Amino acid sequence: xxxxxxxxxxxxxxxxxxxxxxxxxxxxxxxxxxxxxxxxxxxxxxxxxxxxxxxxxxxxxxxxxxxxxxxxxxxxxxxxxxxxxxxxxxxxxxxxxxxxxxxxxxxxxxxxxxxxxxxxxxxxxxxxxxxxxxxxxxxxxxxxxxxxxxxxxxxxxxxxxxxxxxxxxxxxxxxxxxxxxxxxxxxxxxxxxxxxxxxxxxxxxxxxxxxxxxxxxxxxxxxxxxxxxxxxxxxxxxxxxxxxxxxxxxxxxxxxxxxxxxxxxxxxxxxxxxxxxxxxxxxxxxxxxxxxxxxxxxxxxxxxxxxxxxxxxxxxxxxxxxxxxxxxxxxxxxxxxxxxxxxxxxxxxxxxxxxxxxxxxxxxxxxxxxxxxxxxxxxxxxxxxxxxxxxxxxxxxxxxxxxxxxxxxxxxxxxxxxxxxxxxxx
Amino acid sequence: xxxxxxxxxxxxxxxxxxxxxxxxxxxxxxxxxxxxxxxxxxxxxxxxxxxxxxxxxxxxxxxxxxxxxxxxxxxxxxxxxxxxxxxxxxxxxxxxxxxxxxxxxxxxxxxxxxxxxxxxxxxxxxxxxxxxxxxxxxxxxxxxxxxxxxxxxxxxxxxxxxxxxxxxxxxxxxxxxxxxxxxxxxxxxxxxxxxxxxxxxxxxxxxxxxxxxxxxxxxxxxxxxxxxxxxxxxxxxxxxxxxxxxxxxxxxxxxxxxxxxxxxxxxxxxxxxxxxxxxxxxxxxxxxxxxxxxxxxxxxxxxxxxxxxxxxxxxxxxxxxxxxxxxxxxxxxxxxxxxxxxxxxxxxxxxxxxxxxxxxxxxxxxxxxxxxxxxxxxxxxxxxxxxxxxxxxxxxxxxxxxxxxxxxxxxxxxxxxxxxxxxxxxxxxxxxxxxxxxxxxxxxxxxxxxxxxxxxxxxxxxxxxxxxxxxxxxxxxx
Numbered sequence: 001x002x003x004x005x006x007x008x009x010x011x012x013x014x015x016x017x018x019x020x021x022x023x024x025x026x027x028x029x030x031x032x033x034x035x036x037x038x039x040x041x042x043x044x045x046x047x048x049x050x051x052x053x054x055x056x057x058x059x060x061x062x063x064x065x066x067x068x069x070x071x072x073x074x075x076x077x078x079x080x081x082x083x084x085x086x087x088x089x090x091x092x093x094x095x096x097x098x099x100x101x102x103x104x105x106x107x108x109x110x111x112x113x114x115x116x117x118x119x120x121x122x123x124x125x126x127x128x129x130x131x132x133x134x135x136x137x138x139x140x141x142x143x144x145x146x147x148x149x150x151x152x153x154x155x156x157x158x159x160x161x162x163x164x165x166x167x168x169x170x171x172x173x174x175x176x177x178x179x180x181x182x183x184x185x186x187x188x189x190x191x192x193x194x195x196x197x198x199x200x201x202x203x204x205x206x207x208x209x210x211x212x213x214x215x216x217x218x219x220x221x222x223x224x225x226x227x228x229x230x231x232x233x234x235x236x237x238x239x240x241x242x243x244x245x246x247x248x249x250x251x252x253x254x255x256x257x258x259x260x261x262x263x264x265x266x267x268x269x270x271x272x273x274x275x276x277x278x279x280x281x282x283x284x285x286x287x288x289x290x291x292x293x294x295x296x297x298x299x300x301x302x303x304x305x306x307x308x309x310x311x312x313x314x315x316x317x318x319x320x321x322x323x324x325x326x327x328x329x330x331x332x333x334x335x336x337x338x339x340x341x342x343x344x345x346x347x348x349x350x351x352x353x354x355x356x357x358x359x360x361x362x363x364x365x366x367x368x369x370x371x372x373x374x375x376x377x378x379x380x381x382x383x384x385x386x387x388x389x390x391x392x393x394x395x396x397x398x399x400x401x402x403x404x405x406x407x408x409x410x411x412x413x414x415x416x417x418x419x420x421x422x423x424x425x426x
Numbered sequence: 427x428x429x430x431x432x433x434x435x436x437x438x439x440x441x442x443x444x445x446x447x448x449x450x451x452x453x454x455x456x457x458x459x460x461x462x463x464x465x466x467x468x469x470x471x472x473x474x475x476x477x478x479x480x481x482x483x484x485x486x487x488x489x490x491x492x493x494x495x496x497x498x499x500x501x502x503x504x505x506x507x508x509x510x511x512x513x514x515x516x517x518x519x520x521x522x523x524x525x526x527x528x529x530x531x532x533x534x535x536x537x538x539x540x541x542x543x544x545x546x547x548x549x550x551x552x553x554x555x556x557x558x559x560x561x562x563x564x565x566x567x568x569x570x571x572x573x574x575x576x577x578x579x580x581x582x583x584x585x586x587x588x589x590x591x592x593x594x595x596x597x598x599x600x601x602x603x604x605x606x607x608x609x610x611x612x613x614x615x616x617x618x619x620x621x622x623x624x625x626x627x628x629x630x631x632x633x634x635x636x637x638x639x640x641x642x643x644x645x646x647x648x649x650x651x652x653x654x655x656x657x658x659x660x661x662x663x664x665x666x667x668x669x670x671x672x673x674x675x676x677x678x679x680x681x682x683x684x685x686x687x688x689x690x691x692x693x694x695x696x697x698x699x700x701x702x703x704x705x706x707x708x709x710x711x712x713x714x715x716x717x718x719x720x721x722x723x724x725x726x727x728x729x730x731x732x733x734x735x736x737x738x739x740x741x742x743x744x745x746x747x748x749x750x751x752x753x754x755x756x757x758x759x760x761x762x763x764x765x766x767x768x769x770x771x772x773x774x775x776x777x778x779x780x781x782x783x784x785x786x787x788x789x790x791x792x793x794x795x796x797x798x799x800x801x802x803x804x805x806x807x808x809x810x811x812x813x814x815x816x817x818x819x820x821x822x823x824x825x826x827x828x829x830x831x832x833x834x835x836x837x838x839x840x841x842x843x844x845x846x847x848x849x850x851x852x853x854x855x856x857x858x859x860x861x862x863x864x865x866x867x868x869x870x871x872x873x874x875x876x877x878x879x880x881x882x883x884x885x886x887x888x889x890x891x892x893x894x895x896x897x898x899x900x901x902x903x904x
Contacts, residue, residue, distance in 0.1 A: 011472070011493055014822050044743075056744035061808060063815030082819055113752070116759035116781040119711045123608050226709045226884070230601035261548070262539045271535065274594025277602055297602050329543055336545020339564045343494035344826055424711065 002172045002196055005352040006188030007180040009345035013083040015181040016346055018076050019097065019195060020357050022176070023169035026072040026142035026209045034149015035157055038110060039165045040068035040075050045106040048099035052106055055096065064089045066096075070147055073207060073287050074357050075169070083182045090194055097170070098198035102162050114154050122424050125398045126297075128223050129232035131426060133396035136221040136419075137237065137291065142209050150426055171202020178353035180345035207287050214238050214392040217416025220409060221394065224401035225423040231303035231408075232398040235310055236293035237389050239283040242360050246383035247285075248371045253380040254283045256322045256330040257313075258294060264326070265294060268313060275302045275309075283387075287358055292388050300399055304407035307395065311412070318390055321381030334372045341365075398423070444476075444668070451672055458482040459680025461672050467846035470825065475835055475845045476668065480675060482684045483656025487835055487845050488671050489663040491828060495565040497664030498828040501575060502558040502836040504659075505652040507630040508770075509690060516596065516632015517640055517648050519552040523592045524645060525559065526550075530581040534588060537574055544570055553630055555769045556840045562829055565665040569674055575660075576678035579653055589642045597638070600631050608708050612716045612879050613775070619702050620718040620773055620877040624695040654685035661836040661845075664828040695720075695771065698875040705786075707884040712759070713780040714881035715789050718773035719870050721766050725842050729765065730854045731862040732774065732870055736763045737813035738805050738863070739796065740776075744812070746796050757784045757792055769841050773877075774870060786880040800867040804860040817855050821848060 028035045044059075044066060045052045059066050064081035077097060081089040121127050131146060138144030148154075177192040214237060240250045258265035258281025269279035276296040284290040294314070298306040322330075342348050351365040397408055401420055409418050444463045452460050460481040467475040469489060478486040507518045526548070528534040541548055546563035563571045604610040614629045621627030631637075660679075662671050698720060722728040739747045740763035751758040760779040766772035778789045824830045838847035 009493070012822050012825060014819070053744070053749075056742065057808075057812070060742045060744045060812040060816055063819045065819065080819070080823065082815065082822065085815075109753070109756075112756060112781075113759070116712075119782075120759045120779060122711050125606060228606055230598065230606045260542050262535065262542055267535075270595055272591070274591040275598070277595055277599040297598065299598055299601060329539070333542045333545060336543075336564050336567070337547065339494065339496050339545065340547070340562060343496045343828070346826065 002175045002177060003356050004177045004189050004192040005349050006185045007345035007349035008184055010182055013182050014080060015083055015086050015183055016080045018078040018178040020074055020076045020176045020353060021169055021174050023205050024071050024073045024075055025147040031153060032157055032161055033145050033153040035161055035165050036075060037070040037148050038157055039162050040070050041110055042102055042162055043096045043100050045110060046101040046103045047096045058092055062089050072143055090191060094195045097195060102159055104159055107159055111154055115151055118151055125232045128423055129234050129396050129398045132221045132223045133234040133394055136219055137394045138212055141212050143212060169205055172196050172199050173202050173204045176353060176356050178349045180349040209288050211288050216392055218393045218412055218414055220412055220415060220418040221396050222401055222405055222420045223398040223423050224420055225398055226400055228400045229300055230297055231300050233296050234293050234396045236291050237392050239290050239292035240285055240387055241289045242285050246386060249375045249379040249383035250283055250387050252330055252372055252375045253322050253384050254281055256326040257281055257317055260333060269296055275306045300404055303404060304411040307411045314390055318385055321384055324377055327377050327380055331372055335369050338369055447669055455676060459676045461676060469846050470849055480679055482682055484679050485659040486675050487661045488668060490666060491663055492665050495665050496828055497563050497565050497568055497666055498832040499561045499571055500558050500661045500832045500836045502556055502659045502840040504657045504840055505557055506553050506555045508554050508625040513636060514644060515628045515636040517644055518557055519630050520596050520640055521645055521648050522550045522552045522557050523596060524584060525578055527588050528583045529577045531577055546571055554626055558836055572674045572678050580682050582649060584642050584645050586642050589645055593637055600634060608710045612881055616716045616718045616877060616879050619704055621695055623693040626772055655679055655682050656684040657687050659836060659839045661832045663832040701874055702877040705880040705882060707882050709884050713786045715778045715786045716879040717776040718877045720875050721772055721774035721870055723769060723771050724767045728866050730851055731858045731866045733765050734813040734858055735863050735866055736765050737816050738809045739763055741816050750796050751792050755792055757781060757788055797871045801871055804864050810860060814855055821852055
């Protein structure tokens with residue numbers, strides 16, 4: 001009923017377990033953004049027979065690590081433990097997963113912690129840039145919301161919300177388990193059964209996320225922060241879907257453009273001009289189409305020129321595509337470096353987990369090499385023209401607006417909309 | 427000396443586990459290319475490091491690990507920012523960037539492109555005591571990778587345009603990691619204040635004005651001084667055969683001469699007798715404190731107990747400082763501590779970030795109360811057990827990949843001269859007693875020998891209520 005994947009590896013006396021649920025922040029009710037993440041974090045704040053303090057003491061005493069991660073489409077509860085402590089650790093995690101208390105006092109304390117973390121996160125320019133980009137690209141869409149919520153939404157979350165979210169999503173039918181490390185296959189299945197035994201069957205929760213639509217026009221979102229000597233910059237739009245017929249051609253084309261240390265983008269921005277320490281592009285996907293992004297961080301004095309250069313590179317990529325040499329190179333790179341995607345038991349089992357969790361097409365990982373090898377130049381360049389837009393584009397910038405705002409706006413021809421937001425807006 | 431190196435050396439009778447193999451490999455090789463087995467060092471229960479030394483002084487550390495068809499090659503050099511001179515800070519790190527450039531046999535850009543085409547990934551890092559170069563490669567790219575790695579050890583070509591461009595890259599790296607990053611800026615300031623004499627006072631990335639002033643000639647001189655086989659340890663971990671590795675090492679490194687590495691002009695830090703305190707303003711939402719207590723060198727008897735004490739204070743949510751400052755008093759949003767792992771005595775770094783309107787003074791007072799607790803009385807036995815378990819898990823987690831293993835071997839070889847020291851430390855951790863923790867608490871958590879940096883928001887952020895309204899304000903604007 002619950003898919004369970006096990007990858008044994010006796011190399012180290014450590015066992016790694018991921019219990020994933022097919023629900024994430026996209027399932028947060030409107031006005032209660034951050035609920036999924038709060039629910040996951042409340043698991044370790046008290047369970048049947050266990051106080052929050054006793055849970056933390058025991059986790060550390062047993063030589064274990066327990067964490068939770070929430071993304072728009074998934075929640076994972078994961079732990080790693082030295083093999084000799086597996087049994088008692090498993091008992092503890094099984095109780096946390098299936099018998100949480102959601103104590104009012106603990107919830108209030110966690111909400112105050114989360115609020116402080118939200119304030120603290122404003123120190124990270126990279127995070128501010130990414131948030132502004134997604135907010136602008138996906139307005140009114142679950143992919144544009146902050147996974148952890150905002151201060152007002154977190155303040156509004158009540159115990160009943162947490163209990164209801166838990167009851168709806170933490171079920172056997174909504175779960176997938178991945179185990180790797182010092183366990184045999186049968187042992188792994190027994191671990192999964194023990195962890196989930198007391199969860200109700202429930203039902204697989206449907207994904208509420210509609211396919212995102214492109215926002216027409218070129219939009220600038222400028223996050224204003226004082227004293228910036230450097231400019232975090234993300235340029236992009238909608239990307240790919242794993243089921244797209246041109247998914248692999250686009251992945252290959254993007255790798256040639258900005259996916260490696262010697263790709264076109266890195267070569268032009270860093271190697272030739274020294275403008276940014278890093279320069280990468282990425283096509284990401286979720287259960288729905290996600291983003292295509294170019295990321296750089298030039299000095300404030302180079303930011304407008306760097307933006308102009310990147311828009312030019314994107315234009316050239318769409319007009320002329322990648323070259324036959326670039327295609328040949330990147331195919332060799334992707335095929336030969338594939339060994340590092342499967343060199344540990346953890347990576348192998350995570351591929352299986354990812355495929356199940358994100359409903360990836362049959363053989364997505366297993367046939368990756370042959371699909372990459374089959375990509376032709378025509379397919380790669382057609383995918384670029386079909387999927388990457390120059391007209392519908394979001395430019396997100398973190399900098400000091402007074403010094404840079406005008407130059408950045410001027411560097412974007414045909415700019416349809418520009419907004420300036422303070423860095424502490426969210 | 428170098429002339430003699432051109433003549434084959436007469437065969438020598440050898441003993442030991444690799445006698446036959448080495449006799450075969452060394453036949454008709456020059457003295458520089460003769461390889462000798464130096465030691466077998468256990469590396470955990472299942473693996474072992476075989477250490478060899480080439481005639482030119484290159485140390486070669488090999489771990490055969492056939493779990494996956496991948497290999498990691500790391501070349502560690504015994505040079506870091508501690509070897510820099512005033513006014514030339516940042517050169518070790520800038521030079522590390524330049525090592526990916528042109529050589530006598532390979533044009534600019536070819537190094538990375540050729541390796542990426544072979545499916546390999548490269549990187550490098552520089553710190554106070556060391557610099558290392560990293561390659562992750564599919565097993566069938568071993569020969570190519572070693573050829574390129576050996577090539578750049580002594581045959582790099584430096585030209586002004588590339589040096590200028592790379593200085594820009596490094597300046598941008600500095601902006602990203604230090605100038606526009608509160609944590610980075612505060613950490614830099616902490617070391618600058620805590621050290622008056624030792625080279626650890628200067629940041630590895632270099633002061634911005636020094637980076638801008640570095641010349642191609644500076645870089646060439648640095649290269650000629652520190653980059654030679656006898657100042658390096660090469661670590662090879664993965665799906666390799668010993669004979670194949672050693673033959674490739676002889677073929678590619680056997681003609682490189684050794685060099686005279688200059689004596690290091692070390693200035694040990696004088697004992698600190700008064701607390702140093704500095705206050706800075708930054709565009710940050712809340713107050714923050716960075717504290718540096720003087721800490722022992724990595725090879726010191728006290729280092730392992732202090733690492734365990736740090737776990738008891740800062741490791742995990744059940745640690746004393748986390749419980750007191752984050753959970754009970756709700757003064758801090760983040761607390762962390764780290765015992766420096768350096769060749770010379772350095773700092774035990776503590777970082778505290780206040781919540782809301784709480785102040786540096788409150789944070790320091792609450793921390794002092796916790797520290798007084800571990801100075802006054804032994805910690806509980808279960809706290810020590812917990813710290814040992816956490817450290818053991820962290821060690822094991824770091825050994826999952828070939829690069830994780832190579833990094834541990836290379837680090838301990840270059841800093842302590844012992845590639846298996848990681849596992850010896852595990853044994854040491856197990857032997858640490860409650861008395862050891864009491865001793866290190868009293869010896870190192872000394873208020874009069876600490877340096878404190880207080881960070882105050884510069885007023886650029888609005889008050890809390892406005893923050894809460896921000897989302898709506900932004901929606902309205904768009």
